[in-house]
Amino acid sequence: MNRQWQIYDPRFPDAARQRLAVAGLTLFNDAILREAFARDLAVIDLRLICSDPADFANAIEPSVLGGAKIAAEIVAMVTAGPVAQRGFRVFAGRQRRP
Numbered sequence: 001m002n003r004q005w006q007i008y009d010p011r012f013p014d015a016a017r018q019r020l021a022v023a024g025l026t027l028f029n030d031a032i033l034r035e036a037f038a039r040d041l042a043v044i045d046l047r048l049i050c051s052d053p054a055d056f057a058n059a060i061e062p063s064v065l066g067g068a069k070i071a072a073e074i075v076a077m078v079t080a081g082p083v084a085q086r087g088f089r090v091f092a093g094r095q096r097r098p
Helices: 015-038 064-079
Strands: 004-007 042-045 089-091
Touching: 015 042, 042 064, 064 089
Parallel strands: 004 042, 042 089
Antiparallel strands: none
């Protein structure tokens, strides 16, 4: 069973397309957070980790820099101990929240 989820926002150069994409993804991201909370799962919030345009190679894929940030957060999550013992957590870089 997958014990962690990832949520993110794309980075489209066109402002109108970006707003529409973020608005649409908000529904999915909210559903992921609610289900993760209900099941005591960990979530990696890529919206906060990959917050700089340089973190993206294109609108939806991370760049080398973004990939390094994501990898570091996965390591932080894995080394924090078993998810089942921690309960619901959002991993968001230095802004971790219980």
